[in-house]
Amino acid sequence: MKALEEKYLEGLSELFPSIAAASTEIINLQAIVNLPKGTEHFLTDIHGEYEAFAHVLKNGSGSVKRKVDDVFANTMSSRDKQTLATLIYYPREKMERIREEEQNMDDWYKIMLYRLIEVAKRSASKYTRSKVRKALPKDFAYVIEELITEKSGMTDKESYYNSIISTIIQIGRAEEFIVALCELIQRLVVDHLHIVGDIYDRGPGPHLIMDKLMEYHSVDIQWGNHDILWMGAAAGQKCCIANVIRICARYGNLDILEDGYGINLLPLATFAWKQYAKDPCECFLLKGQDNCKPQELELNMKMHKAISVIQFKIEGQAAELYPEFGFQRRNFLDKINYEEGTITIGGKIYQLLDDYFPTIDPKNPYQLSAEEEEIMNRLVKAFQSCEKLQRHMRFLLNKGSLYKIYNSNLLYHGCVPLNDDGSLRKVKIYGKSYQGRTLYDVMESYVRKGFFAVDPNEKKKGRDLMWYIWQGANSPLFGKDKMATFERYFLAEKELWKEKKNAYYLLLEDENVMNGILDEFGLDREISHIINGHVPVKTKNGENPVKCGGKVLVIDGGFSKAYQKETGIAGYTLIYNSYGLILAAHDPFESTEAAIEKERDIHSDSVIVKRTLERKTVGDTDVGKVLKERIADLEALLDAYRSGQIIEKI
Incomplete structure (x- = not known):
């Protein structure tokens, strides 16, 4: 030794x-x-809402505004502080509008440069000069460093700064310099970003969010079940592909696939139009697409039904292949009486809302037709060969995981599967039982095998497990007994739509159970927190995202517009800075245009979850x-x- x-x-x-x-x-x-600990920023369940996401990223969930307030306190009006904050969020767009109104731009440049330099100084104060230097924009690195660095012993410091700023304005570089300062402030107010799952589905811009994250200076991602679904689709898993297309169709977002990723859906569209020509497809109405043109709406509804039927067929096949997944009980096509338009579930007969199934052979209901087989084979090739999609998935694999332990906090998207008594539930994965942390670890290893395994059998197992993680009853990313997709489309009886949550969600206030989870992941129960999303917190009904005396934080507040009627707000974000934990509840984001033109920020009500007696330093972190x-x-x-x-x- x-x-x-x-x-x-x-x-x-x-x-x-x-x-x-x-x-x-x-x-x-x-x-x-x-030095003071850097600020961590937590977001979850973004669900494709790119504009709101981009804005929250720019304002750091209010961190930029807090810096402006700290610097100027009572020396500046609230209106001027909001104008400065808006300039920091959208420098180019804001300056375009200022030029139309301002008579003397040189004076405006001078005032704003001084103000931005002060905010930049405050934002940089908690970092080493080396770290700040790495964040500086290349073109102005030296000049910005001169302006934001305190120079002791300089006799005429004000004159020195004035000469630099006057020169910047004189040579016509003021606007580019302002942009550089604003982007530096955005960069410095958040040291690290955590995305606690579900970037994809429902909203129109998940591909844009992924592009943004790939440019971000420091980020980690805990995969959500919707992210895993897209990962499975990119790996070529047919059930995942069908689900991805169905969800895009349901929310009127097929252009994500066609325009965002260049995946050709024309064969599916042609097939759907032919097979369901006279079918109104009323059970397959789109969500949130009131402005859609009638013919486009009609085609989308037909595509929605076509891919849904294909999904039920291939999921039925996969359920037989993997009986341990427990999906056989979700096979419904063989329980339909096609002549009478009824279905038998649990010994009871129900009338179907839609009984037109021209592509289903009642004698062999899970068999794809020749055309459906051809469509799915082409889609598998399209998903696997899409360079942009594969690049985004590799980023998720590189920066992501099923859970993360970071600065004494445990981050995961969904839950730790529990039995009703709070004990860890044993889950069988390919013949072996796992629970708690080992369940997470083995599932993650199979996700990676789905992309990288050399053994084709292991690779197939990895791909197919991603389908299970998406909607399996004992999946830590799903945490419900079923996904009632079929029932919601075809049955009027809402009691059949019910999805029973795992016991985890009923035990969130049980300190012994939550401490047991922290113990399972090797964390100190006295100082650690569990941070997760997945299930929207219904704030309007009085539900509190802070559970178990602050030990558990469920931060899904409805970032997705589809959930905002349920939650009553437009999402939570969590800030963890050197002073403690701050939970921000956001009002809906109107638009980027309104944020620039009317200076309408996302209004956020902040609640201090935990305040430290002594300011936390870098020494208190993992680094x-x-x-x-x-x-x-x-x-x-x-x-x-x-x-x-x-x-x-x-």
Whole structure:
């Protein structure tokens, strides 16, 4: 052991060859450890709402506005502070409008540059100069560093700054410089972003959200069941592909696939128009598409029905292949009386709302027709060969996971499957039983196998498990006994639509159970939190997102417009800064245009969930632990130099 330690110190001495070098590094690291902790920003269940997402990212859930308020306090009117905040969010667009109204742009540039420099100084104050330097825009890096760095001992500092700003305006670079400062402030107010699942489905812009995330400076993603669905589709899993297309059709978002990802849906459209030519497809109305043209609406409804029937067929086939998934009880096509238009469920006969099934053979209801087979084969190739989709999925694989432990918090999208008594539920995956953390770990390993396994059998298992994770009764990302898709389309009896939640959701206020989950993941129950989304919190009914005395935070407040009637708000976001945890409840986002033109920010009511007695530092974070270990290693190296055990390399 001692020899190994000596070998390690010898290696370290190559990087720090002298007492002076090792001492300097210790001083630098100790300085970083004592800086205020960076701000973490948590978002979940974005569901394709790109405009609202982009705005919340720009304003840092109110972090930018708080910085402006901190800097200017009572020295600036509320209106001027809002104008400055809007400029920081949308610098180019805001300046376009200012140019139309402002008589003396040079004076306006000067005032705004001074204000932005002050906000940038405050935003940069919690970081090392090195970290700020890395965030600076290339074209203006040196000048911005000069302006936001305090210079002690300078006798005529004001004159020095004035000359720099005057030169920027004089040479016609003021607007580009303002843009650079605004983007720097946006970059600095949030140190790290957590996306706690469900980027995809319902809203029109998940592909745009993915593009934005791929450019973001520091992000991690905990996969939601809707993300896993798209990952399975990209891997070529047919049930996942059918579900993706059905959901896009249901919400009138087929252009995500056609325009966003370039996937050709013409064969499906042609097939649907031919097979359902005289069918009004009234059970397949679209959600939230009141402005859709009549002919486009009619085609979308026919495509919606066509892909739904295909989905029920291929899911029926897959259910037989994997009986342990428990999906056989969800097979309905063989329980339909096609002559009478009824279905038998649980020994009871129900009348179907739609009994027109021209593509189903009653003797072999789960068999795809030749045309349906051809359509699905072409779609598999399209999804697997779509370069943009594959790039987005690789990003999800690279930055994502089923759960994450970060700065003593446990992040996951859905739940930890529990029995009614709060004990960890055992779930069978390909013949072996798993529970708690090991269930998450084995499921994640199979997701990655679905993309990267060399063994074709393991690769297929990985792909097919993604379909189970999407909607399986014991999936930690779903957490309900069923997904009542068929019942909602075809049956009027709403009691059949009911989806029973896993016991986890009934035990969120049970401290013993929640402590047990924290123990299972190796976290300190006294200081840690569970942060998840998935199930919208119905705020309008008085439901509180803060559960179990603040130990659990369920931060799905309805970012998706489809849920906002249920929740009464337009989403929660969570901020974790050096002072504690702040939960922001957002009002609906009107539009980007209104945010720029009318300076309408997303109004957010913030609630302090937890306030620390002492301001948290980098030393209190995961990064801080690593830095402290590094300091201890360097101190051991210093001792080795001073004892003569290792010779300085001078």
